[in-house]
Amino acid sequence: MDKGKFKKLNKYHVIFLTNCSLGGMYNFSISHNLSTVGHNLWLIPFIYFILATILLIPMLRLCSHYPSDTLYVINEKLVGKWLGKGVNVLILLYAIFQVASETQLHVRIVQSVTLPNYTILFTTITYFLVMVCIVNGGIKSIARFSMLAFFMTVWMGYYSQWAFGDAIFTHLFPRIEQGVSHWILAMHQGSHTMLGLSLILFYYPYITDQKKAYKHTIIGVLLYILLLLLICIASVVYFSTWQLENLLYPLLNLYQAVELSNVERIENLGITLYIFLSLAKASIFLWVAKKGLDAVLSKHKNKTRHLYILSVVSAFIVAGPIPNTFQRLAYDNWVVYAGYVLFLLPIFLLMLHKIKSRKGSST
């Protein structure tokens, strides 16, 4: 772990940590996940952005009241020691399943496209070995890796020009045929990409310029939303609604459209480079899980062995003999609903803080 000063994240670290905590491998399936609204799906990134700007307000308001504490400490302070620990355990489980979910998606895509003759075990072990090395360096190491991940992958947006070359632009015409329930379902199915936003609650105490944290976080979100918008627009103009509904990884097919004179099957390069984004996102969640285990077992004291324990547990969830139905239930339902709770938790904690501070001032 980084043993330097406590506040160590500058504005660039915050921007890219936020950026990489969103999306990850779910970028590959986002157009499919949003497909219940048909070709109107390109409007959803705008809604996500508006929601993100609103949801960040209570999160950062809460953090500003406790500038040196992570959410784990805030929970114990506001909810009480034992109830707080209970909530922390739930957050810890959420973070473990998020790590497993991101890893699982990556290794599955690698297995089905790049290494179809191999099982996922070896890929999972190597993936976790790299992740442990990243997280072992602390939040600053993850932030630096996130910056690397961003610049290693953002240029691949250039390849969208092949999709636009064979585009039907009339698909973009917003023909709002679906009802509200379809829109809500689409946003729910695509919400995996935005759940990482709440991780600011954990790395906020490490930010140097906390007053500008909102601005820097929004820049990070905006960078991701622009990427998401590019993926959505390229998918809408390139695919029919049937393709969006039936293709599991539309981004993969967008890469397959690329025709270069010297390189074939560029999607393999895409998947390989996307390991940076996937590792960055999973590392942030693993770091959050480690902080959670520190909070639960060692009174917030840093213990490196917790990182190894959590890695083994997460790897076991991914590659162990866990029934597929359980995995699907955990990744597609529990993780998402827990993510929503984590978005709403700061509002509840803010109310508790208000009540407590009023009580404190009246006595």
Place this chain on the structure above:
Amino acid sequence: MKIKLVIFIMCISLLTACNIQYEQPTIENYGMVGVMGIDVSDKGKMEITLTLPQPEKDAETKTQVYTTKVNSPHEALMEGSTISEKILSTAQLRVILFSEEFAREKGVWETLENLYRDPRVGTNTYVAVVKGSMKEFLTKDYTDKPDINRYLNKLLEPTTITAFSPFTSIHQFIRQSTNRVSDPMVPYLENVSNESMKISMVALFKGEKMVGTMERDEAKIVEALRKNQKIADISYVIDENNNEERTKVIINFVRSRRKIKSNGDPNNPEIFLHVYLSGAVIDYTGELNLEIQEERQKLEEKLAEQIEGRIVSAINTFQELEIDPIGIGHYFRMKDRSKWDKNHWNDVFSRATVTTHVESRIITTGTLR
């Protein structure tokens, strides 16, 4: 701590030896199928012919060919692998051919969907329809051509001279047949001699089945209507002076622009097609002096009339077949607020009044007047 980590990694490495390992094939063990030809067979099966480049220099033929009677394309690969010394793979599949009989009777959807599902098959793989027997088509000796895999792949690559052809890939076929507006078209190939094949026409599909063909000259204009692009050279025979003598003109189109408008009323549908073409005269056998503005204008008007006639003829065919390969429905759909699906559009399109207007401009007459 480091020692523990080293021991842990060593244990993991040793554990991998407990797993029963089959030898993973190397690239040399694979036979990369280049062309897959599908024809009808008895008992509801399909006859699939696979061709792959011959890796052995000493072999007599340039191509390995395997024909099997199976139920699905991947079954053909499995069967082929048991005959060949190679493990057949679809990773380099470039062309999928359907015999006309198969495309008309069975339909191509199920086969293409299975290949689309396979991530090893590139979505840019070309699809075409072939006249006659597939096996015969693929086993012919095209002696003055490269091996059939490269020959077919090159033939189906878009070039200016064959720009009348839609050059449909798997992705495009699936997109066209599954969107709620248009229908697919694919190149139609036939043998012209014992040593060559050519893209002779364009095959029209309604859903998954082939329903007709379109001649090259009409197909060129349809391509111009599908998107703004440079289209292939077109030859016209026009009646220049309203007498029996016919004049031949070949135009090299430099640019084509099209505008599609509709009233969006499904009860009384009206569609307006406006096409603007500009090009250079390559061949001209008439007597007009094309340097004089009025005479050049006269030729332009005659050309516009001819092109308009071809558009009307193509649209009539589409309306009769109730198909929309141009994708006019995209424009109609923007204004029509009623519940939309393909049947709705097929019905509306077949009843629509289509008005066309063509403007042609001769921008140069070469180095002669």
